[in-house]
Amino acid sequence: MKSSKTNDHPLRKSLIDWYDAEKRDLPWRRTKDPWLILLSEVILQQTQVSRGVEYWEKISDRFPNPRALAKVDQEELLTLWQGAGYYARARRLHALAVQVSKPAIEGGFDGTIPGSIEQLLELPGIGAYTAAAVGSIAFDLHIGVVDGNVRRVASRQTGNSNPTHDLVSIWANSMLIPGRPGDSNQAMMDLGAVICKPKTPKCELCPISDSCEGKENPLAYPAATKRKKSIENLDAAVLLDPSGRPRLSRRDSSERFGGMWGPPMSDIATDSLTLVGEVVHHLTHRELRVKVWSGQCSKGTDPSTVPISNLDRKILKIAGVM
DNA sequence: AAAGCGGGGTC
DNA sequence: GACCCAGCTTT
Incomplete structure (x- = not known):
């Protein structure tokens, strides 16, 4: 008999218990402010947590709400963004701030971050991952995130070397603790970053290794993607x-x-x-x-x-x- | 479906 | 030197 009660789902119970004991102490985990959480997620798009912290600290300090960013020139954000890479993120973030700062009558959100997946997806720079992350962490929406970490954990857990995005999403949803979707998602990402690492996984420390189909050969999951092109030769x-x-x-x-x-x-x-x-x-x-x-x-x-x-x-x- | 965007860590 | 990182947008 199926049940959504936590205790009836040993796998996700093990994960959330591990998270409660071992989670990383990250500055954006001390707030529930949707803007500050959204900011962290944009900064962390293809940027490692260890490097994202300093950018989040100074950008959230300078722009504590969307209107603070919307009223300055984009250039001021770009300056703070120097060195972080993927500068289009900063331009889109500024556009996002301008957009949500508009009155509702003009299609904005009166300076707040909207709380539905559909509305989040309408904002510049917000895709499936970031919408689910902000929705679950800031608004407690029951939706699983799919990022590189989750994909890798799902691949190993299920023994599927090349899972589709939809398959990972369904699996991630099944791992959510009722009432704690944001923590559940962050638990999965922490696990991927700290334990279920790409090259040197620490399976002996993994709270869900019992159910892992890939633990005998974790490096085979997920299968290697097509080789990336070598370093670009700029000869300008x-x-x-x-x-x-x-x-x-x-x-x-x-x-x-x-x-x-x-x-x-x-x-x-x-x-x-x-x-x-x-x-x-x-x-x-x-x-x-x-x-x-x-x-x-x-x-x-x-x-x-x-x-x-x-x-x-x-x-x-x-x-x-x- | 694939390419382009980036600087830094890690092995 | 290759791969990876709390991905998104464009073609």
């Missing part, structure tokens, strides 16, 4: 103006590396500028590292074809370039 040239200042322009948000600084395409065909090198570091919001060579680039020449063997090389770090 950077040119100096006559004063020695790098000529950089900001890319439109719709372009590749949108919103970031790089060499203006027009410079490629500009006469009599100094070729200073190639970009060797990813372009960040307003910081650029380049290998620098001194040399001449004449009009119409592709800078990447200019010989550099005899040129003087050094590394420049350019910060705050406007």
Whole structure:
């Protein structure tokens, strides 16, 4: 006879007990404020918790509610976002703040975060994972999250080396403790991050190893995905103006590396500028590292074809370039 | 379904 | 050097 009572579901009971005893002490777990929780989830999109903490601390401090962010220029958030990567997240977060800060009559939410999955999914930068995370953690909605951790745990637990998103979602829902959906989801993610790790799982410490179909060979689950392309080789040239200042322009948000600084395409065909090198570091919001060579680039020449063997090389770090 | 976005950790 | 990270958006 099925029952939703916690004690009748040993697996999820074991997990939540482990969580209550071993959960990580994270700053956003001390609030129930939907905005602060949403902020944490956006920051943690493809960003490890250990690195996300410092960004959450300073951004939540500066923008304690959506209206505080909505009333400033997007640039101010981008500055705080420097170094975090995936800068489109910051632009979308600002757009989200602007949107929810509108009056309800104009389609906004009067400066609050809406509490239904459907409404959350309408917001910029909020997809299936983040909507479920905010919905369950801030609003106690009974919905399981599917992230990289949950997918891996589900794959190993069920012995399915390549589970579909829907299958993982159903499994995650079955693991929710009635009345504690947010804790249940965070328990599963903690388990994936701390115990059921990709390369070095600690099965001997896992609270649900008894039911795990993959514990004999955990690294086989989930199956390896297609090999990612190797490191991108950015060979864009950077040119100096006559004063020695790098000529950089900001890319439109719709372009590749949108919103970031790089060499203006027009410079490629500009006469009599100094070729200073190639970009060797990813372009960040307003910081650029380049290998620098001194040399001449004449009009119409592709800078990447200019010989550099005899040129003087050094590394420049350019910060705050406007 | 696949590509693009990123900097840093880990093995 | 390859893989991974509390994913989302666009094509």
